[in-house]
Structures are given as C-alpha cells and as structure tokens.
Amino acid sequence: MTTEIQSMMSQFRPGFCQPDCVEQDCPSFTCPPPGIIPLRRGDFIAESISNNLFWLRIMMEHALFMRLGFACVNIDLINEAQQYEQAYTRQLNQARAVASAPTEQSVRALNQESIELTQSFACFKTMVLDRILTCGPAKIGGYNFPLLIDHIRREAVAFVSRLEALQTGRVEPLALTIVRDQTFWHRIMADHAKFIVHLLDPSERGFVDQANSFSVLFDNKRFQALDLKSMLEPNFAIYPILKRFTRDSLQAAMQIRDFKAAVTELIAECELLSVIPELLADHVRREAERFVETMQQRLHELSQV
Ligand SMILES: [Fe+2]
Ligand SMILES: [Fe+2]
Numbered sequence: 001m002t003t004e005i006q007s008m009m010s011q012f013r014p015g016f017c018q019p020d021c022v023e024q025d026c027p028s029f030t031c032p033p034p035g036i037i038p039l040r041r042g043d044f045i046a047e048s049i050s051n052n053l054f055w056l057r058i059m060m061e062h063a064l065f066m067r068l069g070f071a072c073v074n075i076d077l078i079n080e081a082q083q084y085e086q087a088y089t090r091q092l093n094q095a096r097a098v099a100s101a102p103t104e105q106s107v108r109a110l111n112q113e114s115i116e117l118t119q120s121f122a123c124f125k126t127m128v129l130d131r132i133l134t135c136g137p138a139k140i141g142g143y144n145f146p147l148l149i150d151h152i153r154r155e156a157v158a159f160v161s162r163l164e165a166l167q168t169g170r171v172e173p174l175a176l177t178i179v180r181d182q183t184f185w186h187r188i189m190a191d192h193a194k195f196i197v198h199l200l201d202p203s204e205r206g207f208v209d210q211a212n213s214f215s216v217l218f219d220n221k222r223f224q225a226l227d228l229k230s231m232l233e234p235n236f237a238i239y240p241i242l243k244r245f246t247r248d249s250l251q252a253a254m255q256i257r258d259f260k261a262a263v264t265e266l267i268a269e270c271e272l273l274s275v276i277p278e279l280l281a282d283h284v285r286r287e288a289e290r291f292v293e294t295m296q297q298r299l300h301e302l303s304q305v
Contacts, residue, residue: 012039014236015029030235031234037235037237038238038305039172040173048107049107052111053096055118056091059118059159060084060092063084063088065144065148065277065280066149068277071140084121088117094110095110111167118159121156122156125152129153132149145195147191174305178242178246179225181295182225183226183229186222186249187218188287189291190218192284193256194211201274204273207272211259214255214259221248225245225249243299246298246299246302253292254292257291260285264285
C-alpha cells in the first residue's frame with residue numbers, strides 16, 4: 001500500500017454497524033480487507049458549491065412549508081419559521097455570490113455558516129416534532145404530518161453531514177458512499193410518494209394508485225439497499241452487483257422524477273385535484289432530479305475504478 005492510501009485508510013474506521021443501531025452499539029472488531037478498497041474524496045470547491053446551492057433553497061422552502069402548515073394560533077412558531085426563511089434567503093444569496101468567484105477560504109466560510117444555520121434549523125424541526133408527538137398543553141395541531149417533519153429533518157442532517165465531511169476532508173470507501181446515497185434517497189422518494197398519496201384528492205384514483213406503487217417500489221428498494229450494505233460490511237469492497245444496483249436505482253429515480261414533473265405541470269395548469277401547492281410539487285421534483293444526478297455521478301465513479 002502506498003503511504004497516501006495508508007493515510008486515507010486511517011481516516012476510515014471499518015466495522016459492523018447496522019443502520020438501526022446507535023454508534024455505541026457497533027462492535028469494534030473488523031476483518032482483513034480482501035484487497036485495496038477504492039476510496040472516495042469529494043472535490044472540495046465544486047461539491048461545496050453544489051451542495052450549498054441545492055440544499056439552501058430546499059431548506060428555505062422547508063421553512064415556508066412549515067410556516068404554512070402551523071395552526072394560525074401558533075404565532076410564535078409561524079414567526080420563527082419565517083425568520084429561518086429569511087436567514088436561508090440571505091445565505092442562498094451569499095452562496096450565489098461565492099459561487100461566482102470561489103476561493104478555498106470563501107467556500108470554507110460559507111460551509112461553516114451553512115452548517116451552523118442548518119444545525120439550528122434541525123433543532124427547530126426537532127422541537128416542532130416533539131410538540132406534535134407530545135400529549136398535553138405543549139401539543140400543537142396544524143397540518144404538518146409528523147413524517148414530513150422527520151423527513152425534512154433527515155434532509156437537514158444529510159446536508160450538515162456532507163458539509164462536515166467536506167470541511168474535514170473525510171474520506172470513505174466508494175461502495176459505502178453508494179449504498180448510503182441509495183438508502184437515503186430511496187427513503188426520501190418513498191416518503192414523497194406517501195405525501196403525494198395523502199395530499200391528492202381521493203377522487204384522483206389513477207394518480208393515487210401510481211403514487212402508491214412508487215411508495216411500495218422505493219420501500220422495497222431501500223430494504224434491498226440495506227441488505228446490500230449489510231453484505232458489504234465491514235470493508236466495503238467493490239463488487240459487480242453494485243453497478244447493476246446503481247443502474248436500477250437510476251432507472252427508478254428517473255421514473256419518479258418524470259411522474260413528479262407531470263404532476264407539477266398539471267397542478268400549474270389547475271388540471272389536478274389536490275391540496276398540493278405547486279411549489280411543493282416542484283420541490284419534490286427537484287429532489288428526484290438530484291437523486292438522478294447523484295446516481296449518474298456514482299456510475300461514472302464506478303466506471304473509473
Ligand atoms: Fe425537502
Ligand atoms: Fe424531500
């Protein structure tokens with residue numbers, strides 16, 4: 001092994017860790033790797049800019065959706081959500097300014113500000129979820145599904161986690177990145193399908209059936225990705241199955257993206273019965289597009305191994 005690969009490997013701690021465990025539950029023993037494990041290190045400037053431009057807009061819209069979903073008596077929560085909306089608008093403008101002439105220093109500062117803002121926003125989402133789940137005087141009503149708040153909190157945590165990896169230069173096996181991207185996005189897509197089912201007018205039977213099918217498809221794909229992750233532990237070597245699995249995920253991602261694009265267009269033309277705001281339809285369409293782009297990028301990285 002070259003010194004560079006040895007030092008990169010020392011940044012990754014292989015081990016057995018089921019996704020439903022907290023870190024303390026993961027056993028510390030490992031097994032000798034079958035050979036050299038391909039590692040992935042992101043391009044600091046390009047990936048930082050791309051993550052900020054994509055996720056800051058998404059976070060700003062989460063604040064807007066939360067605000068619209070609160071009961072009108074919860075003025076304090078409505079105001080707090082609006083403050084996040086404004087903070088993300090400013091941060092997105094800052095990201096666009098940095099993106100026009102990025103330097104390592106300006107990108108690093110931007111990442112740090114986005115991390116701090118999003119950690120705070122994830123805590124706001126947690127507080128709101130606690131108040132939805134609780135029973136007693138602190139309980140809030142409104143129209144924000146508990147799964148929606150959990151879902152948008154997972155998206156915030158994923159954004160923070162990606163930026164922290166870039167800030168610290170953390171590297172990990174390419175196979176781990178690929179299965180983790182898939183378990184994350186499959187779950188997000190399955191949730192979207194469920195939200196669409198519940199926000200469509202019940203009379204729209206054909207669209208309800210299609211959305212239900214996507215929910216089943218992506219739940220299954222997530223379980224399949226979790227099985228694969230389990231098989232690849234602890235070393236995350238690359239095997240041919242990973243390529244086919246990623247190709248299949250790309251296919252499914254394109255299908256749900258096209259479905260969401262069709263739904264967004266029908267909503268814009270007032271030709272679909274639902275309580276889905278056009279911005280929400282477009283929001284989930286953009287997330288599906290991000291999933292498509294991520295799978296295309298991973299297939300490209302696999303072809304370089
Ligand atoms: Fe989102
Ligand atoms: Fe989402």
